[in-house]
Amino acid sequence: MTRAPCALPVIDEAGIYLGVVSRTTLMRFLDRDTPPVLPAQPEVAPLHLNPQFPHQAVDPVVKAA
Numbered sequence: 001m002t003r004a005p006c007a008l009p010v011i012d013e014a015g016i017y018l019g020v021v022s023r024t025t026l027m028r029f030l031d032r033d034t035p036p037v038l039p040a041q042p043e044v045a046p047l048h049l050n051p052q053f054p055h056q057a058v059d060p061v062v063k064a065a
Contacts, residue, residue: 001026 001008007020 001023004023007022009020010018012018
């Protein structure tokens with residue numbers, strides 16, 4: 001199925017054409033039990049460590065401006 005250049009035909013026992021199955025349809029059917037993907041969470045700015053910590057009594061994280 002993954003190598004087929006197009007959707008695959010579906011026939012019954014008598015060879016009568018019933019329709020087609022595409023890769024997309026097959027993957028959606030196989031993946032029906034997977035929970036939906038949650039929306040992306042907002043990005044958080046990276047922390048910048050204070051290079052002088054712990055030698056001085058300073059905060060280990062540099063506050064963003």
